[in-house]
Amino acid sequence: xxxxxxxxxxxxxxxxxxxxxxxxxxxxxxxxxxxxxxxxxxxxxxxxxxxxxxxxxxxxxxxxxxxxxxxxxxxxxxxxxxxxxxxxxxxxxxxxxxxxxxxxxxxxxxxxxxxxxxxxxxxxxxxxxxxxxxxxxxxxxxxxxxxxxxxxxxxxxxxxxxxxxxxxxxxxxxxxxxxxxxxxxxxxxxxxxxxxxxxxxxxxxxxxxxxxxxxxxxxxxxxxxxxxxxxxxxxxxxxxxxxxxxxxxxxxxxxxxxxxxxxxxxxxxxxxxxxxxxxxxxxxxxxxxxxxxxxxxxxxxxxxxxxxxxxxxxxxxxxxxxxxxxxxxxxxxxxxxxxxxxxxxxxxxxxxxxxxx
Numbered sequence: 001x002x003x004x005x006x007x008x009x010x011x012x013x014x015x016x017x018x019x020x021x022x023x024x025x026x027x028x029x030x031x032x033x034x035x036x037x038x039x040x041x042x043x044x045x046x047x048x049x050x051x052x053x054x055x056x057x058x059x060x061x062x063x064x065x066x067x068x069x070x071x072x073x074x075x076x077x078x079x080x081x082x083x084x085x086x087x088x089x090x091x092x093x094x095x096x097x098x099x100x101x102x103x104x105x106x107x108x109x110x111x112x113x114x115x116x117x118x119x120x121x122x123x124x125x126x127x128x129x130x131x132x133x134x135x136x137x138x139x140x141x142x143x144x145x146x147x148x149x150x151x152x153x154x155x156x157x158x159x160x161x162x163x164x165x166x167x168x169x170x171x172x173x174x175x176x177x178x179x180x181x182x183x184x185x186x187x188x189x190x191x192x193x194x195x196x197x198x199x200x201x202x203x204x205x206x207x208x209x210x211x212x213x214x215x216x217x218x219x220x221x222x223x224x225x226x227x228x229x230x231x232x233x234x235x236x237x238x239x240x241x242x243x244x245x246x247x248x249x250x251x252x253x254x255x256x257x258x259x260x261x262x263x264x265x266x267x268x269x270x271x272x273x274x275x276x277x278x279x280x281x282x283x284x285x286x287x288x289x290x291x292x293x294x295x296x297x298x299x300x301x302x303x304x305x306x307x308x309x310x311x312x313x314x315x316x317x318x319x320x321x322x323x324x325x326x327x328x329x330x331x332x333x334x335x336x337x338x339x340x341x342x343x344x345x346x347x348x349x350x351x352x353x354x355x356x357x
Contacts, residue, residue, distance in 0.1 A: 016093060016104035023083055023108050031078045031091055031104060039076040042095035044069070046087070051078070083108045115196040120144035123190045123201035129242065130180050130208045131284045137177040137206050140170075141190035149173075152191040154200075160188070182208045211240035211279035214290040225295045232264040232296075236277035238288060244279035252276075272296045 014037055019030040031044075043053040051069050052061040061069050070079045076095065080087060085108050092103040126138040141151055151172040153160035160175065162168050167176040177184050187203030217235045218224065226232060237260060238244045248257045251273045255262075264271060276291040 014100055014102050016091065016102045018104055018106050021106055023106065025084055025108060025110050027083050027108075028079065028081045029083055029087075029106065029108075030080075031093070031106075033076050033093070033102065036075045036077075037095075037098070037100065038074060039095040039100065040097040042071075042076060042093060042100070044071065044078045045092045045094075046089050047092075051091075085110055115194045116145055116147040117197040118143050118146035118149070118192050118194060118199050121190060121192050121199045121201040123188070123204050125204050125206065128205070128207055129283050130206055132181055132208050132210070132286075133179050135180050135208075137175075137180050137184060139175045139188055139190070139204055141173045141175075141192065141201060143192055146192065146194060146197070148194045150193050152193070154189045154191060155184075155186060180206065180208050182210075184208060207241035209239055209241035209281070210284070210286055211238040211244040211281050211288045213239040214277065214279060214288055216277055216290045216292050218292060218294065224293060225297070226267060228268055228296060228298045229266055230296075232262075232267050232271075232294070234262040234275060234277070234292070236260050236262075236279075236290065238279040240279060240281050242281070242283055244281050247278045247280070249276040249278060250274070267296050269296050269298070 013035075015034045017032045017034045019032065020027055021029075023029050033039075041053075041055040044051045049064065050062050051065045052059055052071055054060070054071050054073055057073055059071055059073065061067075065080070068081050071077070072079075076093060078091070078093070088107045090103055090105045092101070094101050120143060122142050122144075124140050124142075127135075130137055141153075143149065149171070151168075153168070153172070153175050160166060160168075165178050167178070168174070169176065173190075175188070175190075184206060185208050186205040188205070189203050190201040192199055192201075215237045219226075219231075219233050220235075234248075236246055236248075238246070246258060246260055248255050248262045250271075262275065262277075272295050274291050274293050276289050278287060278289040280287045
């Protein structure tokens with residue numbers, strides 16, 4: 001606290017002057033006599049309560065101020081350390097040799113809410129590589145200096161708030177995410193602020209990946225059919241962190257090829273079949289695979305029926321036709337068409353009869 005003082009003129013024109021007035025809790029205050037006087041004996045009191053007395057070189061401090069009050073026996077100055085609000089009041093010094101009485105009033109104020117500027121914000125994670133659904137992510141935010149701190153967490157540009165899986169502890173300076181998912185990868189930042197300054201930490205990212213979202217291309221496309229003598233290049237990819245180990249298999253048997261590329265040259269019909277890419281994440285112990293069925297032939301025939309006329313002359317058993325709607329070199333899609341055989345046979349007979357005319 002701050003001190004307001006009013007010195008009283010003592011006999012012999014002696015005043016009491018505080019070293020700090022007003023003072024703040026925790027300060028050390030000395031009450032000087034002005035002009036200095038040599039007092040062989042005397043006492044100091046706060047109001048009616050004695051603080052200490054002295055005679056010659058001997059002094060006695062009362063329990064209320066034990067360890068905090070000291071008198072200079074040569075000048076009579078009183079020193080009070082670690083003052084509190086209760087130390088506010090009127091201080092009186094008296095002496096009988098020579099005759100003297102003087103006083104001063106001081107006020108001790110409690111500490112105001114001061115704010116220290118923030119510096120060096122640091123964000124640390126317990127570990128960066130986590131297993132989805134099985135690991136917990138923990139990040140701790142700290143500063144080198146700063147007081148009266150508030151913490152705000154960000155995942156990208158979105159604020160992170162407490163929920164069933166998200167815990168904010170230690171005054172919100174620690175973020176814990178239990179049973180992490182791939183959406184908890186970040187980047188996470190910690191924003192720290194007080195009344196006089198603010199700042200944001202560098203980002204922290206967590207790696208939480210499958211492998212999953214696999215993709216497989218054939219000769220740079222999604223084709224599944226090739227001609228004998230062609231070259232076959234298959235490319236496999238998977239989202240994974242750390243990167244997944246890739247292994248190839250043909251007809252369920254591993255082949256001596258690892259990595260994202262499988263290349264075969266001058267292929268034959270015997271190399272038709274299912275080709276699989278298998279991805280394994282050694283950190284999460286998770287795996288995934290994708291398979292493409294490749295057809296290799298000497299030639300492909302595509303039949304397209306654009307227009308048809310069917311006359312139902314009499315009942316017959318139903319049947320199914322499968323019509324290819326795409327070229328076999330870019331993948332095929334089959335569509336089932338139901339009908340009856342005899343009308344179609346009549347149509348075909350009519351067609352060839354017309355050609356013979």
